[in-house]
Amino acid sequence: xxxxxxxxxxxxxxxYRSPRNRGELQVPPAHRVEGFNPLCxxxxxxxxxxxxxxxTEVRIGGQGCSISQSSASMMSATVxxxxxxxxRKLIRSFKAMMSIHEHSLGGEEGAETTEGGSETxxxxxxxxxxxxxxxxxxxxxxxxxxxxxxxxxxxxxxxEIAAGVSSAG
Amino acid sequence: xxxxxxxxxLEVATLRREFPLLQQQSHGKRLVYLDSxxxxxxxRAVLEAMDDYxxxxxxxxxxxxxxxxxxxxxRFELARRTTGLFIKAPxxxxxxxxxxxxxxxxxxxxxxxxxxxxxxxxxxxxTELEHHANIVPWLMLAAERGVELRYLPVGEDYRLDLSDLDxxxxxxxxxxxxxxxxxLGTINDLGPIVEAAHAAGAVVVADGSQLVPHRRVxxxxxxxxxxxxxxxxxxxPTGIGVLWGREDLLERMPPFLGGGEMIRxxxxxxxxxxxxxxxxxxxxxPIAEAVGLHAAIEFLEGVGxxxxxxxxxxxxxxxxELLTEHHGADLRIFGPTNDLSARGGVLSxxxxxxxxxxxxxxxxxxxxxxxxxxxxxxxxxxxxGVAATxxxxxxxxxxxxxxxALSHALDVAAAFFA
Numbered sequence: 001x002x003x004x005x006x007x008x009x010x011x012x013x014x015x016y017r018s019p020r021n022r023g024e025l026q027v028p029p030a031h032r033v034e035g036f037n038p039l040c041x042x043x044x045x046x047x048x049x050x051x052x053x054x055x056t057e058v059r060i061g062g063q064g065c066s067i068s069q070s071s072a073s074m075m076s077a078t079v080x081x082x083x084x085x086x087x088r089k090l091i092r093s094f095k096a097m098m099s100i101h102e103h104s105l106g107g108e109e110g111a112e113t114t115e116g117g118s119e120t121x122x123x124x125x126x127x128x129x130x131x132x133x134x135x136x137x138x139x140x141x142x143x144x145x146x147x148x149x150x151x152x153x154x155x156x157x158x159x160e161i162a163a164g165v166s167s168a169g
Numbered sequence: 170x171x172x173x174x175x176x177x178x179l180e181v182a183t184l185r186r187e188f189p190l191l192q193q194q195s196h197g198k199r200l201v202y203l204d205s206x207x208x209x210x211x212x213r214a215v216l217e218a219m220d221d222y223x224x225x226x227x228x229x230x231x232x233x234x235x236x237x238x239x240x241x242x243x244r245f246e247l248a249r250r251t252t253g254l255f256i257k258a259p260x261x262x263x264x265x266x267x268x269x270x271x272x273x274x275x276x277x278x279x280x281x282x283x284x285x286x287x288x289x290x291x292x293x294x295x296t297e298l299e300h301h302a303n304i305v306p307w308l309m310l311a312a313e314r315g316v317e318l319r320y321l322p323v324g325e326d327y328r329l330d331l332s333d334l335d336x337x338x339x340x341x342x343x344x345x346x347x348x349x350x351x352x353l354g355t356i357n358d359l360g361p362i363v364e365a366a367h368a369a370g371a372v373v374v375a376d377g378s379q380l381v382p383h384r385r386v387x388x389x390x391x392x393x394x395x396x397x398x399x400x401x402x403x404x405x406p407t408g409i410g411v412l413w414g415r416e417d418l419l420e421r422m423p424p425f426l427g428g429g430e431m432i433r434x435x436x437x438x439x440x441x442x443x444x445x446x447x448x449x450x451x452x453x454x455p456i457a458e459a460v461g462l463h464a465a466i467e468f469l470e471g472v473g474x475x476x477x478x479x480x481x482x483x484x485x486x487x488x489x490e491l492l493t494e495h496h497g498a499d500l501r502i503f504g505p506t507n508d509l510s511a512r513g514g515v516l517s518x519x520x521x522x523x524x525x526x527x528x529x530x531x532x533x534x535x536x537x538x539x540x541x542x543x544x545x546x547x548x549x550x551x552x553x554g555v556a557a558t559x560x561x562x563x564x565x566x567x568x569x570x571x572x573x574a575l576s577h578a579l580d581v582a583a584a585f586f587a
Contacts, residue, residue, distance in 0.1 A: 004534050004585070008527075013586075041543035041556040042526075063556050065524035066586075146526065 006136035007143065008066065015070035020077045023059045025049060030057065031160060032167040035153035037145050042068045046076075046153040050161050054083050060150065067134075067143050072150035074131055084158055090131075091155050093123040097135055098144050179472065179480040181568035187212040187468075188566055198536030201574040206351050206379060206515050206562030207540050208401045211465065215405060218464035219457045230456055231430065231447070245456050248463035249446070255466045256377075256396065257387040258413050263445040266412040266419070267454050271378045272302040274397035274412035275345075277449060278374050279306035281422040282395075283343065284314070291342025292317040294371070296329055296357075297552050298350040301545040303376045307345055321346075321362075323552055327353045327505045331361060338365045344373045348380035348391075352544045352558065353504035354485075354515035356380065363392040372418065378402055382564070383481055383513055385474040388413055400458060404564075405465030409458035412449070419445050426451040469565075477565045481514040484563050488516060488572045495576050496520070499583065503558055514563030517544075520579055523586050525557040531585050532559075535578035 025032075025047035035044045042064030049057035058076040063069075075094075079087040125132045137147045160167075185191050190210045193200050202210060228238035230245045246262070253261020268274040283306075287293075293307050297320050311318050319337050324330035338344075344366045349356045359375065366373045372394040380386055381396075382403035388396050395418070400409040414422075424431050424442050428451035433441040442448045469477065486509050492500055501519035505512045520528055529541035540560045543550045550556065561575055 004531060007530065008585070039542060041547065041550060043556065065526035065557075067526070140530070143526070143530070 006139050009133040009136060011130050011133045012066065012070045015073040016066040019060065019069055019073040021058050021060055021073070021080065023047075024061055025057055025059045027167050030059075030167075031157050033153045033157035033160065034062075035149045035156075037064070037068065037149050039142070039145055042146060042149060044068060044072050044150045044153055046072070046150060046157055048154070048157045048161065050084060050158075053085070055079050055081065055087055064149070065143075065146055067137060067146040068149045071134055071147045074134070075150045075154060078129070078131060079154065084162075087154070088158065089121060089123060090128075091151050091158075092121070093125075093128060094131060094134075094151050095148060096122045097125045097128065097132075098138060098148050177476065178483075179476055179565060181480075181566060184472070185566045185568075187214070189213060189216070191566060195536040195538070196534050199574070201535075201537045201571045203561040203563065203567065203571060203575060204538050204540045205382075205402070205564035205567075206560065208407070209382065209404050209564055210566065211404050211406065211461075212468050214468050215461045215464045219406065219461040222457050222460040227457070229453055241456060244463070245454065245459050248459035251463045251466050252411055252459075253413070255470070256381065256398075256413055257389055259389060260416050264413055264416050264419065266414070266446045266449040267459055268397075268410040268412055268449075269408055269455065270401075270410035271376065271397045271399040272410070274399075274410045275302050275374065275376065276306045277412055277425040278395050278397070278414070279310050281425050281449075282372070282374075282418065283307070283310045283316075285423050286418075286421060287316070287342045290340075291371070292319055292340050293343045293345065294319045294321065294337055294341045294366075295345045296321040296347065297323045298329070298353060298355065298357075298546065298549045299345065299347050300351055300376060300378070301547070302378075303345050303347060303374075304548065320548075323353075323549065327503065328355050328511075329357055329362075334361065334365055338369045338371070341366065341369050341371045344371050345376070346373065347376040347378075348386070348396075349377075349383075349513050349515075350504075350546075350549070351379050351515060352517050352546050352549055352553075352560065354513045354517070355505055356384075356511045356513055358511065359391055359393065367392070379513060379515070382469075384478050394418055400462045400465065403462075403465055404468055406458045406461035409455045409462050411462075416445065419449070422449075424448050424451070428452045430454070472565060480565060481563055482509050484567060484569065484572070485509055485512065485514045485516070487569055488514075488561075488563070488575075491569075491572055492516075492518075492576055492579075496579060500579070503553055503555070514567075516561045516563075517558040518561065519555065519558060521583060521586070523582060525559040527586065528559045528579075528582050531582040532575070532578045535574070535581055537574055537578045539575070 031048045033046045043062040045061035047059040058080045060072045188210045226240045228241045230242040249265045250261045253265040258264045322330045374395040375393040377396045377398040381398040396413045401407040431451040503517040525541035
């Protein structure tokens with residue numbers, strides 16, 4: 001059975017205690033997206049600024065548990081300064097890592113696609129840097145939604161920016 | 170049963186042996202179950218009654234003329250009668266409707282009474298401490314019919330603030346109110362609300378999910394017009410809920426779901442609904458679940474509802490004392506800490522700045538099962554200014570050892586997130 005140390009890795013607690021990129025951005029020019037976890041009531045607010053196809057600024061607001069907050073903090077630190085397409089690849093990779101399906105099937109490197117097309121290409125967990133610390137969350141299925149909350153908000157924000165939708169709320 | 174038996178304190182250790190699930194370990198520790206407000210555990214007697222029904226008696230009810238079908242019907246209708254007598258329903262044979270849970274029972278009232286008998290232009294009065302099950306069906310009705318919804322506020326003392334009751338009740342046709350908050354533990358004093366509602370010509374729909382398992386409830390004394398509750402929170406099975414309603418109101422209400430069982434006659438161009446209570450029970454009902462609920466009620470009555478209430482009041486008092494003493498300012502209790510007879514054994518906690526989810530995770534590693542989250546009461550959580558609380562809830566099988574285990578687990582969490 002998975003132990004607490006599988007879930008609460010030191011780097012996760014560090015991001016929880018000292019969250020990166022915490023705050024707000026002026027909307028507009030920034031884009032604002034909210035994410036809700038209906039299970040626990042956690043909410044995350046992601047502010048994004050995208051210029052010339054690059055995420056130039058990210059800020060995180062809202063409240064939640066250590067997993068949702070540290071995941072949001074790590075997400076912000078990872079995607080800030082990255083081209084949107086790289087960020088999308090990171091989102092796919094992170095969500096693949098969080099996919100309970102492949103882990104419960106026990107498939108090795110199950111997330112790796114054989115297609116190799118840019119739409120489905122992912123980065124393996126070993127190459128995700130400190131984000132890999134969140135891998136242990138998969139052993140606690142109820143908490144997966146906490147970890148993916150900010151990533152889903154980021155994905156929604158990037159989609160809305162691409163589609164020219166203005167921020168809600 | 171003599172009064173000396175009724176007042177004898179519960180022997181928790183003996184009682185606990187009746188609950189097979191509570192005998193196991195979790196993460197190598199004694200399983201400490203403190204989530205009965207979400208769903209209780211069930212005694213062997215309930216499991217055996219359901220097994221016996223399936224092994225010896227099962228057939229569909231109200232249909233077959235053969236012996237086991239007659240016996241299945243007898244047990245099912247006996248369960249209805251027992252359930253009615255448990256809440257002192259004046260007419261247990263006609264006023265008890267079985268549903269799949271309390272949520273469905275409340276939806277039945279919203280659909281049938283709300284859509285057809287709530288006078289046009291009348292508002293609905295709810296409270297800020299309702300479970301989503303007693304808010305969302307009314308929000309759906311409001312969206313469909315443009316009915317105005319109002320809310321009785323929760324005061325600083327975690328009890329309903331009735332100072333504006335008269336103004337809020339003006340023009341109200343239906344009041345939806347919980348007997349006891351599943352977050353705060355507050356037991357609402359329904360008396361003045363029922364009186365004001367009836368004076369305004371409104372009916373009162375009470376959500377008894379949290380109170381019926383823990384206190385003696387008498388629907389006539391309570392004065393409400395409808396009462397919904399659920400089997401699995403009162404040591405019964407999942408899959409069965411109960412709606413009690415005043416017979417004259419149920420008579421006037423149109424059916425909720427359509428299908429078999431709920432009809433007297435069907436033609437190609439219409440149907441005649443069945444008599445009460447079957448008019449509201451479309452399709453094959455939860456028969457084994459009703460048998461299980463019957464056994465659960467007999468179990469609770471065997472222990473004694475008065476003794477259960479006394480035990481829980483005493484244990485809640487000890488829990489508040491022990492936790493407050495040991496954890497001091499680290500611990501916040503969202504709920505009344507005075508007048509414990511008007512409060513159930515539900516303790517919503519805030520501990521340091523540790524998120525409820527994280528707290529529950531560490532507690533789980535210590536074998537302690539609590540609920541973390543918004544407890545299906547998001548409007549109340551907003552009122553309290555928190556996203557989530559950690560909730561420990563007590564029942565007849567909990568003892569002081571469970572409170573000590575909770576307190577110890579809180580220490581472990583404090584050290585973990587230090």
